[in-house]
Amino acid sequence: MEQLIILENEIKELRKTLKEKELEMERVRRELFDAQPEYRDLNNGLPASANGPEPMVKCGQLPKWAIERYSRQILLRDIGVKGQTRICEAKVLIVGAGGLGCPAAMYLAAAGVGEIGIIDYDVVELTNIHRQILHFEQDENTSKAESAAATLRSINSRIKITPYNVQLDSKNALDIARAYDLILDCTDNVPTRYLLSDLSCLSKRPLISGSALKMEGQLTVYGYRSDTHSTEKGVTFRGPCYRCVFPTPPPPDAVGSCSAHGVAGPVPGVIGTLQAMEALKYILDMSPQKLLVERMFIFDAEDMVAKTVRLRKRNPMCAACSDSPTITHLVDYEAYCSAPANDKDLDLKILPQNNRISAPEVSQLLKQKEPVYMVDVRADSEFHMCHIVGANNWPIDGLSGDALEQLLRCVEKNPSSVIFICRRGNDSQLAAKKVLDMLPEEHRHKVKDMIGGLHAWAFKVDNDFPVY
Amino acid sequence: MAEPIHLTLLFAGGAELLFDRVKRRDVVLPDLKDYLPDCGSEKWTVRQLVLWIREFLLKEREALFLQGDEVRPGILVLINDEDWELCGTMDYELQNKDSVMFISTLHGSTSVTSRIELYTP
Ligand SMILES: [Zn+2]
Numbered sequence: 001m002e003q004l005i006i007l008e009n010e011i012k013e014l015r016k017t018l019k020e021k022e023l024e025m026e027r028v029r030r031e032l033f034d035a036q037p038e039y040r041d042l043n044n045g046l047p048a049s050a051n052g053p054e055p056m057v058k059c060g061q062l063p064k065w066a067i068e069r070y071s072r073q074i075l076l077r078d079i080g081v082k083g084q085t086r087i088c089e090a091k092v093l094i095v096g097a098g099g100l101g102c103p104a105a106m107y108l109a110a111a112g113v114g115e116i117g118i119i120d121y122d123v124v125e126l127t128n129i130h131r132q133i134l135h136f137e138q139d140e141n142t143s144k145a146e147s148a149a150a151t152l153r154s155i156n157s158r159i160k161i162t163p164y165n166v167q168l169d170s171k172n173a174l175d176i177a178r179a180y181d182l183i184l185d186c187t188d189n190v191p192t193r194y195l196l197s198d199l200s201c202l203s204k205r206p207l208i209s210g211s212a213l214k215m216e217g218q219l220t221v222y223g224y225r226s227d228t229h230s231t232e233k234g235v236t237f238r239g240p241c242y243r244c245v246f247p248t249p250p251p252p253d254a255v256g257s258c259s260a261h262g263v264a265g266p267v268p269g270v271i272g273t274l275q276a277m278e279a280l281k282y283i284l285d286m287s288p289q290k291l292l293v294e295r296m297f298i299f300d301a302e303d304m305v306a307k308t309v310r311l312r313k314r315n316p317m318c319a320a321c322s323d324s325p326t327i328t329h330l331v332d333y334e335a336y337c338s339a340p341a342n343d344k345d346l347d348l349k350i351l352p353q354n355n356r357i358s359a360p361e362v363s364q365l366l367k368q369k370e371p372v373y374m375v376d377v378r379a380d381s382e383f384h385m386c387h388i389v390g391a392n393n394w395p396i397d398g399l400s401g402d403a404l405e406q407l408l409r410c411v412e413k414n415p416s417s418v419i420f421i422c423r424r425g426n427d428s429q430l431a432a433k434k435v436l437d438m439l440p441e442e443h444r445h446k447v448k449d450m451i452g453g454l455h456a457w458a459f460k461v462d463n464d465f466p467v468y
Numbered sequence: 469m470a471e472p473i474h475l476t477l478l479f480a481g482g483a484e485l486l487f488d489r490v491k492r493r494d495v496v497l498p499d500l501k502d503y504l505p506d507c508g509s510e511k512w513t514v515r516q517l518v519l520w521i522r523e524f525l526l527k528e529r530e531a532l533f534l535q536g537d538e539v540r541p542g543i544l545v546l547i548n549d550e551d552w553e554l555c556g557t558m559d560y561e562l563q564n565k566d567s568v569m570f571i572s573t574l575h576g577s578t579s580v581t582s583r584i585e586l587y588t589p
Binding site: 190211212213214216217218245246247248249250251296298300303307309310311312313397 | 480481482485491531532535540541542544546549550551553554569571573574
């Protein structure tokens with residue numbers, strides 16, 4: 001045991017040193033190459049024909065190291081030396097260093113994409129690691145953008161990686177996007193999708209959009225435009241933007257929620273990987289008929305069915321991508337969609353103070369053997385993962401009709417407090433409110449919502465309770 | 469009497485949660501004159517189909533499927549794997565053996581779920 005602790009500490013120290021050295025190397029590398037932009041990585045190692053003897057071999061436009069390193073893809077007819085040169089000169093912005101962004105960035109870095117920007121405001125949590133494969137256990141609580149960049153650098157030191165440890169918003173988006181040729185949407189919420197689509201239209205960068213949830217994934221290319229591929233009439237080919245397909249945001253269904261949805265790691269793995277594939281195909285200037293332009297790839301891992309469906313064409317009247325757009329600058333997308341672009345700070349307060357109770361107070365009641373009745377409103381899969389002993393599962397999704405009636409009778413019969421519980425204390429308030437609205441006055445005082453939910457329970461009462 | 473119309477209905481991207489989690493249903497539509505004698509249409513279109521689905525298949529949270537008589541924003545309708553915008557949306561005349569898919573866009577969040585119908589500020 002003692003030896004183990006010594007080893008753990010030694011490794012920690014070594015990692016720290018390693019990180020410092022890596023950062024130093026990155027700094028030195030940048031000084032070397034950024035000072036001479038015409039001498040970028042690509043030329044590093046090219047035979048110096050100007051001064052030296054004539055080279056004996058011809059490697060096309062690529063130096064020896066690049067030919068060797070990327071040979072297995074250069075051999076493809078669709079890539080070749082010309083294609084690899086395009087890849088090495090491409091600049092890709094990846095928004096989100098999560099389940100989609102990690103595999104996408106990994107393949108693009110490995111393929112030799114010259115510059116990769118990766119944006120994420122969040123920090124690495126252990127619950128991320130099953131799908132966010134650029135982050136390791138030792139990265140817990142560090143910036144996702146930095147952590148992703150560090151791994152990408154160790155995959156390919158010949159390319160430039162720029163981490164952006166910020167939340168993309170309407171103020172910073174255009175400046176960041178202008179430095180890149182195309183954008184990958186690897187995010188997970190509606191407001192950011194509209195932001196990225198408008199950004200794609202305004203900055204004229206195509207948007208390769210992926211999403212994954214539970215066992216399903218979707219992928220398509222929005223805002224495609226190309227000068228080399230034109231329609232039969234000789235006009236530049238342009239594909240639909242996100243707004244052409246989804247002109248109206250869905251109802252603000254993220255309001256007041258705190259349920260956790262699962263996702264099977266390989267699903268964003270598949271979609272993120274295919275986002276990288278589409279990005280490479282775009283960089284190679286393959287025709288829009290071969291890209292997912294006006295098409296959407298739909299993947300269902302449960303039934304293992306994948307299909308590509310046909311999407312509508314670009315709407316010539318679209319608010320964002322038409323020739324006379326009404327959207328001419330980025331707006332406040334959280335307000336536009338009436339939903340937060342992240343759910344970190346969501347803290348609902350819809351119940352009166354006397355219908356709320358703290359986690360330690362609940363614990364006290366339980367210790368005093370009060371006949372409290374605990375109503376855990378999470379989904380049954382969450383309930384089965386962990387719950388407070390004695391709690392009863394009334395999933396909020398089924399809380400209507402007969403089930404709601406039964407719960408009302410339950411509250412009326414119970415002589416003591418009825419505690420509503422969920423993961424973070426938002427859903428439980430919604431459920432409690434639903435019950436309160438239908439409960440006769442004399443029973444209402446019994447309804448209590450546990451403030452902060454099971455997260456608060458884990459932090460304030462029982463540290464052994466899993467935080468997920 | 470018109471030939472009966474056999475359809476394959478597909479629900480995906482979370483839309484299946486509103487339909488008892490069943491992702492695929494093979495259905496036979498009744499004679500439109502019997503189902504909606506006053507609808508003013510001779511033939512089944514998607515407009516009548518969504519009403520029929522609401523009446524016979526939808527299990528909960530109607531607001532997450534329809535807004536009024538329109539399909540909720542965020543749900544993409546595909547007829548034979550083609551965006552319904554390409555074939556007339558609500559006015560598409562259903563044919564025997566068509567497949568109609570209702571697919572919700574995945575927001576991809578692992579921590580947010582749909583609750584709007586519960587939240588009345
Ligand atoms: Zn558009």
